[in-house]
Amino acid sequence: MKKAFVTLGFALGLPAILVVLWWIATTVSPSFFVPTPGELIVTFVETWFGPRLWVDILPSIARFGIGVVIAIVAGILLGMLVGLNRDLRAFTEPVFEFFRALPPPVLIPVLLLLFGPTDWMKVFIIVLAAIWPVLLNTIEGVRAADPVQTETSRSYGISGLNRVRYQVLPSAAPQILAGVRQSLPIGLILMVISEMFSSSSGLGFSIIQFQRRFAIPEMWSGILVLGLIGFAVAAVFRYVERRILRWYHGLKELENAA
Amino acid sequence: MLHDTPVPIDTVSHGRTLPAEETLLSVRNLKKVYSTDGGDIEAVRDLTFDLGKNELTCLVGPSGSGKTTLLKCIAGLLAPTSGEVVLDGKVVTAPPKKMAVVFQEYGRSLFPWLRVADNVELPLKNAGVPKARRTELVEEALANVGLDHVPRSYPWQLSGGMQQRVAIARAIAYQPEVLLMDEPFAAVDAQTRADLEDLVRKVRKTLGLSVLFVTHDIDESVYLGERVIMLSSSPTVVQEDLVVDLPEERDQLETRSMPRFTELRHHVYEQIQLAKRGFRPDVAATK
Ligand SMILES: Nc1ncnc2c1ncn2[C@@H]1O[C@H](COP(=O)(O)OP(=O)(O)OP(=O)(O)O)[C@@H](O)[C@H]1O
Ligand SMILES: [Mg+2]
Numbered sequence: 108m109k110k111a112f113v114t115l116g117f118a119l120g121l122p123a124i125l126v127v128l129w130w131i132a133t134t135v136s137p138s139f140f141v142p143t144p145g146e147l148i149v150t151f152v153e154t155w156f157g158p159r160l161w162v163d164i165l166p167s168i169a170r171f172g173i174g175v176v177i178a179i180v181a182g183i184l185l186g187m188l189v190g191l192n193r194d195l196r197a198f199t200e201p202v203f204e205f206f207r208a209l210p211p212p213v214l215i216p217v218l219l220l221l222f223g224p225t226d227w228m229k230v231f232i233i234v235l236a237a238i239w240p241v242l243l244n245t246i247e248g249v250r251a252a253d254p255v256q257t258e259t260s261r262s263y264g265i266s267g268l269n270r271v272r273y274q275v276l277p278s279a280a281p282q283i284l285a286g287v288r289q290s291l292p293i294g295l296i297l298m299v300i301s302e303m304f305s306s307s308s309g310l311g312f313s314i315i316q317f318q319r320r321f322a323i324p325e326m327w328s329g330i331l332v333l334g335l336i337g338f339a340v341a342a343v344f345r346y347v348e349r350r351i352l353r354w355y356h357g358l359k360e361l362e363n364a365a
Numbered sequence: 366m367l368h369d370t371p372v373p374i375d376t377v378s379h380g381r382t383l384p385a386e387e388t389l390l391s392v393r394n395l396k397k398v399y400s401t402d403g404g405d406i407e408a409v410r411d412l413t414f415d416l417g418k419n420e421l422t423c424l425v426g427p428s429g430s431g432k433t434t435l436l437k438c439i440a441g442l443l444a445p446t447s448g449e450v451v452l453d454g455k456v457v458t459a460p461p462k463k464m465a466v467v468f469q470e471y472g473r474s475l476f477p478w479l480r481v482a483d484n485v486e487l488p489l490k491n492a493g494v495p496k497a498r499r500t501e502l503v504e505e506a507l508a509n510v511g512l513d514h515v516p517r518s519y520p521w522q523l524s525g526g527m528q529q530r531v532a533i534a535r536a537i538a539y540q541p542e543v544l545l546m547d548e549p550f551a552a553v554d555a556q557t558r559a560d561l562e563d564l565v566r567k568v569r570k571t572l573g574l575s576v577l578f579v580t581h582d583i584d585e586s587v588y589l590g591e592r593v594i595m596l597s598s599s600p601t602v603v604q605e606d607l608v609v610d611l612p613e614e615r616d617q618l619e620t621r622s623m624p625r626f627t628e629l630r631h632h633v634y635e636q637i638q639l640a641k642r643g644f645r646p647d648v649a650a651t652k
Binding site: 255269280 | 437440441442460462464465466468470473474476477478479487488490491492519521522539
C-alpha cells in the first residue's frame with residue numbers, strides 16, 4: 108500500500124510541479140498568449156465537450172486510426188513478402204531507403220494536387236508516412252529469423268503460410284512492434300499537419316483557426332487534446348505490446364538477471 | 366574357472382549394409398561439399414551404411430568430422446553433393462514425415478513464444494491431427510520424458526536438461542519411425558545425462574523407433590547403442606562399424622561395470638584416437 112503511494116507520487120510529482128510553476132508564472136505576470144491553468148481547463152471543457160467532439164475530434168481520430176491500421180497491416184504484409192525473398196529484398200531495398208529518407212510532409216502539396224483535400228488524401232498521407240518503420244522493421248525481423256528455428260520448422264514439415272504463421276511472424280513480433288511504436292507518433296504528426304494544410308474540420312484545422320482568430324486559450328486547449336490523444340495511443344500500444352510480447356519480456360528479464 | 370580366449374569384437378572397417386527387408390534407412394556414397402566464399406569445404410567424403418529397423422545406432426567421430434552435416438543430409442535438410450539417402454525405399458529429397466530431429470542447439474530449436482505443451486503440439490497441429498488426439502499425444506509424450514508437471518511453462522523458464530526433454534517430447538509426439546539426435550546431451554549435467562540416456566532407450570523400446578544418436582562421448586555410445594559407427598576425421602569416411610554385444614537391458618551401474626563394456630569402450634577409444642591422428646581406412650586400404 109505504502110509502496111503504491113510512493114510509486115504514484117513519483118509518477119505525478121513532476122507534472123504537479125510543472126503545473127504549479129505554470130500557475131505561479133501566469134498569475135504573477137499574466138500574458139495574453141498564455142492562459143492560466145484554470146482558464147485552460149474551463150476553455151478545454153467548453154470548447155471540446157460539445158459539437159466539436161463530433162465535428163473535430165472524432166474525424167481526426169478516425170483518419171489517424173484508419174491510416175495507421177492500414178500502414179501497420181500493409182507494412183507487415185509487404186515486409187513479410189520482401190523479407191522472405193532475397194531477390195525481392197535486393198530489388199526493393201534502395202527504393203525503400205529513398206522513400207524513408209523523404210520527409211513525409213513534403214508530399215502533402217503533391218497529394219493535394221492529385222487527390223484534392225479529401226479525407227482519403229489525409230489517410231493516404233498518414234499511411235505513406237507511418238508505413239516505413241513497420242515495413243523496414245518487419246523485413247529486418249523476418250530476415251533475422253533464427254536458422255535453428257527455421258530448420259526445426261522444415262524438419263517438421265511446417266512450410267509456406269503455416270511457417271509464416273507459426274514461426275516467422277511470432278519470432279519477428281518484437282521487432283515489428285518496435286516499428287509500430289515508431290509509426291504511431293508519425294501518424295499523429297501527419298494527421299495534424301495534413302489537417303492544417305487543408306481541411307474544414309479536424310484538430311489541426313481547429314488549432315489553426317483559433318490561432319488566426321486570436322482565440323488563444325482555445326488554441327492551447329486544442330494542443331492539450333492532441334497531447335491527451337498521443338498519451339492514450341501510447342498507453343493502448345503499451346498494453347497491447349505487453350500482451351503480445353509477454354514471452355519476450357519474460358525472456359529478456361531472465362537474461363538480464365543472469 | 367578357466368579364462369577362455371577373449372570374445373572377438375565384431376567390427377568392420379566400412380559401414381554395414383543390411384538385407385533389404387531389415388533395412389529402414391540407407392546411406393549410399395554420401396558426399397557433402399560446402400561451397401563458401403573462402404573455397405569449398407569437403408565435410409563428408411564418402412559414407413555408406415544402413416540402419417536397421419528398431420535399431421539404436423550411435424555415431425561417434427572427432428569434432429568437425431561432419432556428424433551434423435551427415436544428420437542434416439539424412440533429415441532432408443541439406444542436399445548431398447552426391448550419393449543418396451533412402452528411407453523405406455524412397456530417396457530423401459525433403460524432410461520426410463516419418464522422421465524427427467533433435468538438434469544439437471536444442472535451446473534455440475524450441476519456440477520461446479510457445480509454452481511447453483504448445484511447442485510439443487505444434488508439429489501435430491501443422492500436420493492436421495485432430496485436437497483430441499493432439500492433446501492425448503502431447504500428454505503422453507510429456508509424461509514419457511517426465512515433464513507432465515510443467516506444460517504451461519515457457520521453455521526458457523526451464524533448465525537445460527528440461528529443455529532438452531521438451532525437444533525430445535516434441536520429437537516423439539510426432540510419432541516418427543526414425544529419430545535423429547545430434548549430441549543431445551552435450552550440455553547437461555552427469556546425473557541428468559544418465560537419466561536422459563535411459564529415457565532414450567526406454568522410448569526407443571516402447572515406441573519401436575529406430576534411433577541414430579550422434580555423440581562424441583565414447584562411453585555414451587557404447588552404453589546406448591546396439592551398434593557404433595565411428596567416423597574418421599575430415600574428409601569423412603566410416604572408420605569402423607562395431608556391434609555392441611551387451612545385453613538388451615542396460616543399467617547405468619551394472620552395464621558400465623561389465624568387462625565387455627570396458628573392452629568395447631577401449632576399442633572405440635583406440636579407434637577414435639587413430640582417427641584423430643589422421644588414420645584413414647580408405648588410405649590404409651590402398652596401400
Ligand atoms: N554451413 C556450413 N558452411 C560451410 N562449412 C560448414 C557448414 N557447416 C559445417 N561446415 C564445416 O563442415 C565440417 C563438418 O562440420 P559439422 O558441423 O558437420 O561437424 P560435427 O562433426 O557435427 O562437429 P561437432 O562435433 O563440433 O558438432 C566442419 O569443418 C565445418 O566447419
Ligand atoms: Mg555437430
